[in-house]
Amino acid sequence: MNSQEIGKKIKELRRKKNMTQQELAEKCGFTNSLLSKIENGQTGSAIATLSKIAAALGVSLAWLLQEDQSEPLVIMKKEERQTVAAGEEKGYLYEPLANHSANSKIEPVIVSVLPENKNLQPYTHSEDEFILVLSGEINLNFDGKDQYLKAGDSAYFKGTTPHVFLPVNSQEAKVLSVFVAHLE
CATH class of the missing domain: 1.10.260.40 (lambda repressor-like DNA-binding domains)
Known part of the structure; x- marks a missing residue:
């Protein structure tokens, strides 16, 4: 979109x-x-x-x-997924994995961490976040401290704490990121 x-x-x-x-x-x-x-x-x-x-x-x-769908089953084929640039950050590409209702409490995306962007600033959001490194390596800068993660490593954290995914080397990394909204 x-x-x-x-x-x-x-x-x-x-x-x-x-x-x-x-x-x-x-x-x-x-x-x-x-x-x-x-x-x-x-x-x-x-x-x-x-x-x-x-x-x-x-x-x-x-x-x-994404376009809104409020169906009981939503299937998104790989070839149908669209990658979204992260606006002015330009350090990430986002690939939403589910085209779902506005009322959903989770949102899965694949984040491509681009190797040329080593100076991204930490940011916050209201959702909790679960990540799984699918390929490559990243430094998860969380609350000012770098945590080295490689393919297969995962983390769960509060999005209200400043964080950012930083590249480790000249290879793009792919991270499955699942945002989890708080129940009200």
């Missing part, structure tokens, strides 16, 4: 919830100008930014990144 489609979904949901741009921007800690650019597809957004918007609107990040 491109920036314009994501922006349109955000705008439509914001309006359905009777929120002004200013109210949503304040809830996310953004300027009204940035939110306007996102809604109008004039700028790409980092996954951390979209995660804050999703949380403020009460939906999952995956819901913003």
Whole structure:
């Protein structure tokens, strides 16, 4: 899904919830100008930014990144999956694995950690996160400390603690990341 489609979904949901741009921007800690650019597809957004918007609107990040389906069984064939760049971060590529309802409490994605991006800054989001390194190696910088992980290693952590996946060498790494929203 491109920036314009994501922006349109955000705008439509914001309006359905009777929120002004200013109210949503304040809830996310953004300027009204940035939110306007996102809604109008004039700028790409980092996954951390979209995660804050999703949380403020009460939906999952995956819901913003994909077409919505509310079916009892959703199958997504590998060739149907789309990779989404991480906006201004450009250090990750995200491949959502399930096209599901906005009400889902989990969202699985494959994160490609690109080797040329060693200077990404830690970020936070409201969901817990489970990761499994599928291939390659990463440093999971969690709360300022690097944790070396290789293929087969996994971790579970609170997304509210600053974290980032950093490349270890010149090889791309693939990480299965499952975001788990808190039950209300």
